[in-house]
Amino acid sequence: MTDKLTDFSRLAIHTMTNKPWNLEQAIDGYCRAGVPGITVWREAIEPYGVKEAARMLKASGLKVVSLCRSGFFVATGAMDREQARTENRRAIDEAAEIGAPHVVLVCGANPGVDLPMARQQILDGIHAIEPHARAAGVKLAIEPLHPMYADTRSAVNTLEQANNLVTALDSPFIGVCVDVYHCWWDPFFRAEIQRAGKTMLAFHVSDWRVPTRDLLNDRGMMGEGCINLREIRSWVEKNGFHGMIEVEIFSNQYWEWDQDRLVERIKRAWLAEV
């Protein structure tokens, strides 16, 4: 088994984890706590505009790990699908501006589009925006989402599917994002991490609470649930991933906390559980 982490050099936190904070507060909070990495959600950029957000991030010295999130390629109408592509190109530009090496793609799903069609629309959508990503020097990280989100969030529900898209699209600007929350249950999780190899661009951690009280906003702190985090980290590291590890926790419970205290809680869990 992989050793515990002994410092915070690979720790990054998603702004959505500290949802009550605006971008300025998140930047200050992470700097104060000695958290070196930040993954920026587009919602956090919006009130400032991308130029100002980029300036703030640069001045902070924080490492921008990812821009979250774009994608959502699936729609019943061609107009809406075209609009989604436009929005994705905008997200790519934002990532370039704030210095994020990749954009995370939550690929989309729509109860009015059956899953085989949705999956085709996703392939077509990523194919359509790839030249823009390439021109901007920004990679696209396809994130499989838990099957319980196959109705409205993503028709890509296993790492195998994400890897299949990477294989089909065959671009150095397309890879996968591995989130333990979405994939921990999958009997092929380990095998597909190996298959992803160097196309693995991002690694998200949290935990699966027992019981889980809400489908969306009840993710657990690392160590609080049943995901074998240390072992999964050993798989991704054996496979050559030594990048930042991103803490992404959507939790009604933790959003009620004092957010400085939450960051300290994350740091303790980081050393003990990741």
Added chain:
Amino acid sequence: MTDKLTDFSRLAIHTMTNKPWNLEQAIDGYCRAGVPGITVWREAIEPYGVKEAARMLKASGLKVVSLCRSGFFVATGAMDREQARTENRRAIDEAAEIGAPHVVLVCGANPGVDLPMARQQILDGIHAIEPHARAAGVKLAIEPLHPMYADTRSAVNTLEQANNLVTALDSPFIGVCVDVYHCWWDPFFRAEIQRAGKTMLAFHVSDWRVPTRDLLNDRGMMGEGCINLREIRSWVEKNGFHGMIEVEIFSNQYWEWDQDRLVERIKRAWLAEV
């Protein structure tokens, strides 16, 4: 696409769908409504004892489609695993007594047992009870459960895994139970239905509500959600399954209804949506 169903000859309802009813009320309710099939949950038998329940079911003329549910093979201690096997043998005897051709296996999961180990315990557990099933002339229907239940209910989360167990265990008394609620999202669902072939013993229907408000008790009425039911029925029928189709809906909402009205609602959805 398969034609609509024009009569109720293949309709069966799970007693748990009408949870507010006791077994006597369920039997009366289904007979009154012209529902020919019943899948009996062990909870519904318990207040009567199996002999009395068997007598009531026989007298009713209803077709007993399945006994739900046994399994739960996963535990941290060997004693508990042995107890689970004993309980499974008891369930097999109950199925024989009430005339159910098979027992549905919800295979079990335990946050204290990692998933590869859990899956091994499931294989071992089914292997251990198979001789009892064979002697009783009762089949075992392995039901894959949605990945959101991988923490405490089942480490068998795809039809592929269930089919792999059937292949490994290689007994005419072991097959699979296909529930659209658990499997609809799976990109290999259709392929694995084909692979199951004649080992497919049971077919459960309901729908995936958008949004789903509760992980356990918010299943939708057929047609109320995003599952392409008619198409899935066409897959199982092309593949040779023409048995009873079981309506299994756990729903806090529908359990508040007058249960006769709920049965009528099911019959309307049956004709329009299944």
